[in-house]
Amino acid sequence: MKKIAVIGGGINGLCSAWALAKAGYAVTLYERDQIMRATSAASTKLLHGGLRYLEQGDFRLVREALRERAWWLSQVPEITQTIELVLPIYEDSQRGRWLPKLGLWLYDRLAGQHNIAPHRWCSSSELHRLAPTLKSQGLRGGFIFYDGQMDDYQLGLWVAEQARAAGVKIIEQQAVKRIQPDGTVEISTLRLKYDSLVNVTGPWAVSLLAESQLSSHYQLDLVRGSHILFNRPMERGYFLAVPGERRICFVLPYQGKTLVGTTEVRHSFPQPIKCSEAEANYLLKVYNAYFTETVNEIDESFSGVRPLIQSATDPSKTTREYALETQGRIVTVYGGKWTTARALGQKVANTVQTMLCK
Ligand SMILES: Cc1cc2nc3c(=O)[nH]c(=O)nc-3n(C[C@H](O)[C@H](O)[C@H](O)COP(=O)(O)OP(=O)(O)OC[C@H]3O[C@@H](n4cnc5c(N)ncnc54)[C@H](O)[C@@H]3O)c2cc1C
Incomplete structure (x- = not known):
């Protein structure tokens, strides 16, 4: 049985691992933290x-x-x-x-x-x-x-359960240091050899390649998106034009609260992925522009970094499309939406299959 390593335990990594296991490969997924704790749990939940x-x-x-x-x-x-x-x-x-x-x-x-x-x-x-x-x-x-x-975190855990049931071995708290086009994965002091590697580390995809001294044809625009939550039940969702801008914000009912998001702010690592005061105020301003009951305080906030492909002067004009790139035995995933993660995973499995048939 051919061995595949999937690097990254967000929704795209989990869906890729699941599709590869269903295609008959022995799949190990490495996640440096815990699965579903990064971008995939910080979405607008749509x-x-x-x-x-x-x-x-x-x-x-x-x-x-x-x-x-x-x-x-x-x-x-x-x-x-x-x-x-x-x-x-x-x-x-x-x-x-x-x-x-x-x-x-x-x-x-x-x-x-x-x-x-x-x-x-x-x-x-x-x-x-x-x-x-x-x-x-x-x-x-x-x-x-x-x-x-959806509840993005719980839905991601559901996918992880399906992946495990299909035979995927999920290893958490295990960062991959470097990858090589011959299928080598470096983890702490170990060098492990796989038939194929899938780099699906979301906003960190290009950094993992750079740390491995590999170049990429795609550049990622890293754009932070923040949300605020306050304790007020909402009866339905709203799709709202931000006053004076072309941007859209959502105001949504979420688990008995109101969720407002999102912002679009250029991000660079190692900046912390968190909602700034300016972002929280921006979102409150959008809410208060549309609703009669003014809100001045928030209960919670969370942020994620969109890994968007293609550069643009205006981040909101950057495409949400995804792309796959093959270098030797490595397949790297760029971009991708939560909603399309299962389709992306299937494309990853097809790409690996084609690569291994050559
Ligand atoms: C603010 C915001 C709102 C969004 N809203 C929606 C929405 O409503 N609907 C929708 O469809 N999409 C939405 N999206 C898009 C969607 O959330 C993301 O495209 C998707 O979650 C990306 O998933 P991922 O698996 O590629 O990345 P991530 O979820 O970030 O997963 C990557 C994983 O790789 C791990 N990793 C990184 N480096 C290494 C390493 N060296 N070794 C091991 N592991 C590593 C990280 O720890 C992380 O867990 C939103 C995105 C943002 C930012």
Whole structure:
């Protein structure tokens, strides 16, 4: 049996290991900390196609993510659920009414048979009944649409359980120091040989290659995203344009609280991955711009670093697509969304299979 090492125990590493084990390989996954403690547990908790990526023309990604959204919702109903989202339109909304309408029409079409339910328009009075705390001055109405929501940490542990059941050996608290194109993995003083290595260390993918004296064709834009939580129950989710910007923020019900996110701030290691005061204030400002009950204090915050491929002057314009690169026996994963992790894992398994057949 061919031996594969997967490096990184986030959702992309776990899904890759699971797919490789199902394809018949002996898989060992190395995680330097504990599985599901980095980016994959600091997401907005949405299983979504990503309505806003349509503006960037990422149709392939959105279609794949919508199909994957349906898979998670149907296969793991105990940790996932559908969520109703409101996209309010005000007299001064930058995108007006027709651009969101077009986006939602396309979103429904791209979901096809996997759609949860079609979007619909709500008048301002209907919206006021549905969402009484939403500011009503200048409100023209809003769209209602649907996506998926998850407990990202628990869903990741569910994937780890499936991977273990398929034969994956998960080793935590074991950092990989270096990897080599001949299949060597260096761990503390050990040098272990594998038939193939998968570098799926998320935001650290390029650093692991650099520490191994290997170059990469892709560059990662590291963009920190923070969320705040406060103790206020929310009845539904909101997709909100940040006043004066093209950016979007979500206000979501999450485990009895309100979750607001996210920010986009360039990040560099070893800077700590945590929500700054400026980010918390930014998110509070967005919330208070839309809701009548002002919030001044937060209960919790958390942050993650997006490993986005391709450089751009504006981080919000960087693609959420993912890419695989092969160097000798190493497959490196760049980027990737939570929702599409299972599809990415399958592509990793196919790439390894092709490599080992040569
Ligand atoms: C703020 C934010 C919000 C997001 N919201 C959503 C969302 O709502 N929906 C969605 O679909 N996507 C979302 N995403 C994207 C998604 O969360 C990430 O793309 C995904 O979690 C990345 O997973 P990963 O496994 O590649 O990386 P990670 O989860 O970071 O895992 C990488 C792992 O590699 C380990 N590692 C690193 N170096 C080594 C080493 N040398 N040896 C061993 N282990 C190592 C790390 O400890 C870590 O556990 C969001 C991302 C961010 C940042």
